[in-house]
Amino acid sequence: MEPERRAFLKSSFVATGGMAAMAAGGLSLVSPALAEASHSKLKHTAHYHLPANAETVHWGYFSKSLKPQVEIASGDFVTIETLTHQASDDAERMIDGDPGAESVYLWTKDKMGVSPRGAGPMDAKLGPGGGLGVHICTGPVAIRGAEPGDVLEVRILDVAPRPSANPKFKGLAFGSNAAAWWGYHYKDLITGDKPREVVTIYEVDATGNRDWARAVYSFRWPGVTDPFGVSHPTIDYPGLPVDHSKTKRNFEVLKGIRVPIRPHFGTMGLAPAESDKVNSIPPSYTGGNIDNWRIGKGATMYYPVAVPGAMFSVGDPHASQGDSELCGTAIECSLTGTFQFILHKKADLAGTSLEALDFPMIETSEDWVLSGFSYPNYLKDLGPEAQSAIFEKSSIDLAMRDAFRKMRQFLMHAKGLTEDEAISLMSIAVDFGITQVVDGNWGVHAIVKKAIFAERPV
Amino acid sequence: MEPERRAFLKSSFVATGGMAAMAAGGLSLVSPALAEASHSKLKHTAHYHLPANAETVHWGYFSKSLKPQVEIASGDFVTIETLTHQASDDAERMIDGDPGAESVYLWTKDKMGVSPRGAGPMDAKLGPGGGLGVHICTGPVAIRGAEPGDVLEVRILDVAPRPSANPKFKGLAFGSNAAAWWGYHYKDLITGDKPREVVTIYEVDATGNRDWARAVYSFRWPGVTDPFGVSHPTIDYPGLPVDHSKTKRNFEVLKGIRVPIRPHFGTMGLAPAESDKVNSIPPSYTGGNIDNWRIGKGATMYYPVAVPGAMFSVGDPHASQGDSELCGTAIECSLTGTFQFILHKKADLAGTSLEALDFPMIETSEDWVLSGFSYPNYLKDLGPEAQSAIFEKSSIDLAMRDAFRKMRQFLMHAKGLTEDEAISLMSIAVDFGITQVVDGNWGVHAIVKKAIFAERPV
Numbered sequence: 040m041e042p043e044r045r046a047f048l049k050s051s052f053v054a055t056g057g058m059a060a061m062a063a064g065g066l067s068l069v070s071p072a073l074a075e076a077s078h079s080k081l082k083h084t085a086h087y088h089l090p091a092n093a094e095t096v097h098w099g100y101f102s103k104s105l106k107p108q109v110e111i112a113s114g115d116f117v118t119i120e121t122l123t124h125q126a127s128d129d130a131e132r133m134i135d136g137d138p139g140a141e142s143v144y145l146w147t148k149d150k151m152g153v154s155p156r157g158a159g160p161m162d163a164k165l166g167p168g169g170g171l172g173v174h175i176c177t178g179p180v181a182i183r184g185a186e187p188g189d190v191l192e193v194r195i196l197d198v199a200p201r202p203s204a205n206p207k208f209k210g211l212a213f214g215s216n217a218a219a220w221w222g223y224h225y226k227d228l229i230t231g232d233k234p235r236e237v238v239t240i241y242e243v244d245a246t247g248n249r250d251w252a253r254a255v256y257s258f259r260w261p262g263v264t265d266p267f268g269v270s271h272p273t274i275d276y277p278g279l280p281v282d283h284s285k286t287k288r289n290f291e292v293l294k295g296i297r298v299p300i301r302p303h304f305g306t307m308g309l310a311p312a313e314s315d316k317v318n319s320i321p322p323s324y325t326g327g328n329i330d331n332w333r334i335g336k337g338a339t340m341y342y343p344v345a346v347p348g349a350m351f352s353v354g355d356p357h358a359s360q361g362d363s364e365l366c367g368t369a370i371e372c373s374l375t376g377t378f379q380f381i382l383h384k385k386a387d388l389a390g391t392s393l394e395a396l397d398f399p400m401i402e403t404s405e406d407w408v409l410s411g412f413s414y415p416n417y418l419k420d421l422g423p424e425a426q427s428a429i430f431e432k433s434s435i436d437l438a439m440r441d442a443f444r445k446m447r448q449f450l451m452h453a454k455g456l457t458e459d460e461a462i463s464l465m466s467i468a469v470d471f472g473i474t475q476v477v478d479g480n481w482g483v484h485a486i487v488k489k490a491i492f493a494e495r496p497v
Numbered sequence: 498m499e500p501e502r503r504a505f506l507k508s509s510f511v512a513t514g515g516m517a518a519m520a521a522g523g524l525s526l527v528s529p530a531l532a533e534a535s536h537s538k539l540k541h542t543a544h545y546h547l548p549a550n551a552e553t554v555h556w557g558y559f560s561k562s563l564k565p566q567v568e569i570a571s572g573d574f575v576t577i578e579t580l581t582h583q584a585s586d587d588a589e590r591m592i593d594g595d596p597g598a599e600s601v602y603l604w605t606k607d608k609m610g611v612s613p614r615g616a617g618p619m620d621a622k623l624g625p626g627g628g629l630g631v632h633i634c635t636g637p638v639a640i641r642g643a644e645p646g647d648v649l650e651v652r653i654l655d656v657a658p659r660p661s662a663n664p665k666f667k668g669l670a671f672g673s674n675a676a677a678w679w680g681y682h683y684k685d686l687i688t689g690d691k692p693r694e695v696v697t698i699y700e701v702d703a704t705g706n707r708d709w710a711r712a713v714y715s716f717r718w719p720g721v722t723d724p725f726g727v728s729h730p731t732i733d734y735p736g737l738p739v740d741h742s743k744t745k746r747n748f749e750v751l752k753g754i755r756v757p758i759r760p761h762f763g764t765m766g767l768a769p770a771e772s773d774k775v776n777s778i779p780p781s782y783t784g785g786n787i788d789n790w791r792i793g794k795g796a797t798m799y800y801p802v803a804v805p806g807a808m809f810s811v812g813d814p815h816a817s818q819g820d821s822e823l824c825g826t827a828i829e830c831s832l833t834g835t836f837q838f839i840l841h842k843k844a845d846l847a848g849t850s851l852e853a854l855d856f857p858m859i860e861t862s863e864d865w866v867l868s869g870f871s872y873p874n875y876l877k878d879l880g881p882e883a884q885s886a887i888f889e890k891s892s893i894d895l896a897m898r899d900a901f902r903k904m905r906q907f908l909m910h911a912k913g914l915t916e917d918e919a920i921s922l923m924s925i926a927v928d929f930g931i932t933q934v935v936d937g938n939w940g941v942h943a944i945v946k947k948a949i950f951a952e953r954p955v
Contacts, residue, residue, distance in 0.1 A: 216921050227901075230915070237920075254918075257917060293918050295950070295952040296953060298926045299948075359925045362930065363927070365901065365924040435893040458689065462682050462824045463695070463697045466676070466822055466826065467699075467828050468817065470821070472820065476897065490755070493753075494753040494754075
């Protein structure tokens with residue numbers, strides 16, 4: 040073997056985690072052999088930058104038919120800007136002076152920067168796309184050679200808040216939290232006018248020096264008449280421009296409260312195969328709006344590829360969220376992420392932990408986190424009306440059942456346990472938590488510590 | 498003020514956490530004023546030891562009518578031995594040579610060391626008490642002067658495994674995990690004979706040097722004919738003596754798996770007021786079988802007192818459990834705890850965080866953890882048939898609703914937030930997890946970090 044060739048192998052092997060997997064006693068889903076197989080295909084790696092603007096985002100849906108913004112090779116890096124779909128709650132802090140955000144949010148009586156917003160019809164009453172799906176997603180990124188049956192590994196190498204472009208707020212970033220009609224609390228209020236929607240604007244340190252956010256002010260949703268003249272008494276369409284001459288801002292909100300930040304991407308995943316245009320709200324087997332705060336810097340996602348090119352998109356950036364995302368949203372705050380994409384071909388997956396993966400799998404530095412949903416593939420499970428039916432059928436009880444079954448399968452398949460071993464271990468060492476109760480397809484995640492298996496022979 | 502009086506105040510103040518509360522910026526539910534009020538009543542503190550034996554335990558139920566094992570004053574310490582109710586899965590390791598355990602587990606054709614086992618009738622078909630409740634509880638401890646409306650603070654100062662008394666197993670402790678018919682998985686098995694019950698015996702280091710447990714062996718439940726001649730094809734009565742000449746032990750179980758230990762008490766709480774004898778399985782407003790692994794060393798519990806004397810009992814010791822306790826049990830392992838009891842009188846609670854507390858509240862070094870249940874007070878909520886009805890009506894969805902409402906109330910009442918502030922904060926900084934799905938009254942807990950409030954003025 041020529042020296043150049045050996046050097047290349049070494050470098051790609053290290054870069055792709057194979058060495059780390061060996062050193063840590065197999066604490067990765069990617070076995071050394073799989074790492075070598077997946078990386079023997081790499082020729083070089085490139086680093087792309089995908090800005091967020093009216094040309095690079097799609098709003099409110101995933102689609103296998105979208106034209107890729109960039110087509111990359113396995114192993115490549117992409118830095119991707121993402122915009123929160125709630126920036127117009129405070130345009131002064133989150134849009135003004137930011138050309139990308141301004142182009143996306145552009146909305147006059149004649150023109151929308153991005154249209155449609157949502158997977159609904161263009162002539163929907165609420166606006167183009169009907170707001171059936173709300174997340175501004177950047178992408179898609181197509182991975183060359185990806186085919187159904189493959190697994191796409193996505194490493195989140197870095198995540199940073201998008202600073203306010205308004206010089207008045209230098210060094211700061213902002214996010215919006217809407218306690219909205221789709222929140223878990225909405226029909227269960229105990230004080231004041233009922234129901235009501237309330238938006239709270241949070242401030243995040245964009246310099247990275249402060250690991251907590253604080254509330255700046257809150258306001259009751261004032262009702263918005265959009266530039267097309269449609270009235271929105273509730274937050275029923277994304278990106279409605281709030282006119283603060285019509286709000287009453289309360290700056291005495293959550294005084295002295297420091298909210299730990301957990302920057303992550305609420306919505307991130309691949310295009311599903313089942314439908315052409317899929318509402319971005321319910322998560323499913325190819326990921327999407329999982330809304331798990333563990334999908335942040337240092338985490339790795341594994342997705343089953345459902346369509347040629349995989350078609351990865353990311354949006355719904357969050358500065359912080361609690362397990363449940365109770366009121367309907369997180370601190371919705373624009374972020375920029377740097378990702379590396381590794382394609383694992385179906386033929387190389389046989390016998391590995393990733394064989395037949397049929398759900399989005401999260402790996403953090405310490406844990407494996409499996410995502411259960413009320414319906415694991417609701418597009419298939421609920422038939423032709425799935426995209427509306429899912430909002431009527433959500434349940435934590437159902438999502439727990441799915442999380443249990445997925446974790447059992449993972450322990451049996453990836454760790455070689457018998458069913459009895461898996462079930463005992465799940466009872467004494469796996470933690471089940473409530474991911475979200477607001478996205479139509481509710482979620483329960485199952486967490487198991489990787490260190491448990493450090494001495495496991497397989 | 499006389500010097501002695503000043504010295505006493507200081508000493509009680511420090512001992513009761515008032516100083517800690519001040520130093521940490523109010524990071525305790527007990528305000529300095531409440532600490533002083535509650536402790537001005539202390540005359541001295543005493544330390545009692547309550548062993549576990551046939552005289553000191555009650556098996557399978559809470560009851561306000563039990564004679565206290567010890568009556569203490571507020572501020573006193575009690576070291577309490579607890580025994581797992583699954584020790585007879587491996588008597589050699591968990592009972593033999595241990596006089597306390599032997600006296601409790603004594604069962605011949607003529608005699609039971611402890612009878613009844615459960616809240617059912619003495620002539621129940623399965624055995625006295627019917628196994629309607631399974632936990633061996635040590636106590637009750639009566640707190641002098643405790644009355645309904647008061648709050649009892651219970652600090653868990655230490656927790657240690659109970660070493661095997663069998664010289665063959667010196668330095669080790671053992672626990673049993675039963676994947677039983679009441680487990681979440683039971684009707685959802687995918688391999689082998691269905692359904693089946695499987696018991697796995699785990700080894701724990703009793704010296705404290707090792708922070709993980711490992712499986713020793715497992716066996717299929719063989720069916721047991723008890724000393725009274727009653728046949729038990731499933732684990733339908735507690736403390737059934739397993740005859741290992743009839744089991745097939747599999748020592749090749751969970752090889753190389755290290756289970757992190759989280760020693761805690763699954764069942765701990767006060768006697769409820771609603772019924773005389775209450776099945777120990779479903780948790781409720783006075784605590785009981787909450788099965789949250791956070792109730793371990795360093796944690797503090799706050800319980801609403803429902804009956805005179807409070808009547809505290811503790812049992813169901815666990816070496817480890819995951820959130821959900823999926824298969825029906827934890828690593829059920831005898832433990833000894835040291836507790837301090839502080840009584841907060843109703844009159845002193847007005848205006849404090851603990852006023853009107855109507856559920857069991859967990860405080861750890863970092864978090865407040867609120868326990869939601871499918872039915873917060875099922876004995877009241879479900880009427881005269883509550884003790885059987887609860888097993889038909891459990892749901893995580895219901896428990897989530899309760900956890901949400903409790904956390905909202907806590908943030909509004911204890912932290913002085915408005916409802917809108919509380920709801921926003923819950924969405925971005927409170928984590929909801931699944932406590933257990935096996936105890937009849939299923940649980941969801943809500944966790945909020947205390948440090949969030951470090952600079953909160955109230």
